[in-house]
Amino acid sequence: MGTFVQWVHVTAAVVGVGGMGFLLVVLMPALGVLPVQERDALVQRVVRRFRWVSWAVISLLLASGVYSARQYSWEATWDGSWLFLTIKIVLAFAVFGISLALTVPLGFLERVRKRRKFWVGIAFGLGVAVIYISAYLRRG
Ligand code: HEM
Structure with missing residues (x-):
């Protein structure tokens, strides 16, 4: 079970952070070749x-x-894993919030969607930071 859950976690992280990286580095810069309407x-x-x-x-x-x-972490102390795990979870929630704000079609989120490239960049950067913290946590 442990291996399966770890596989689900890593695969979801790869698809999510990789997807944002693709949008930022490949798709968004390439949109310029299309006329505005098609874009x-x-x-x-x-x-x-x-x-x-x-x-x-x-x-x-x-x-x-x-x-x-x-x-794996429940019994750990605050200055053991919990401090970094908490920082990681807060950053992860920021990434989740940005991706929802960019994709859920609610009127009051229009201001966020107007600066789409900026926010995808922030979310991607935070996602990469979360991966760094996860690697650190893994090594203990
Ligand atoms: C942007 C979101 C997230 C990303 C990119 C991410 C990524 C990762 C990665 C790459 C690992 C390392 C897995 C391994 O070494 O096999 C990991 C481990 C872990 N993640 Fe996440 N994660 C995210 C969100 C979360 C959230 C929301 C939670 C908790 C609610 C969480 C809890 C954990 C735990 C407990 C581990 C095991 C840490 C350890 O090895 O001690 N992650 N995560």
Whole structure:
């Protein structure tokens, strides 16, 4: 079970952070070759599809992350793993919040969506930082 849950966690992290990296470094800079109307249509379709990727990745990361914390870190002290685990979880929630704000079609989030490239960059950077903390936690 431990291996399966770890596999789910790492795979979800790869798909989520990798997906944001792809958007930032490959797709968004390439949009300029399309006329404005086609560009908007493509962005809308990409956002709609990425919304479901985000929901799936967030659910899997939360379920597998809580399971692993319960299984392996519960007894740890605050200055053992919990300090870094807490920082990691706070940063992870910031990433989840940004991806939801960018993909859920609610009117009051329009201001965030206007600066899409900036926010995808922030979320990707935070995701990479979360991976660094996870590697640190792994080594103890
Ligand atoms: C942006 C979101 C997240 C990313 C990119 C991420 C990534 C990772 C990675 C790469 C590992 C290392 C796995 C390994 O070494 O096999 C890991 C471990 C872990 N993650 Fe996450 N994670 C995220 C969110 C979460 C959340 C929300 C929780 C808790 C609710 C969580 C709890 C854990 C725990 C407990 C471990 C095991 C740490 C250890 O080895 O001591 N993660 N995570």
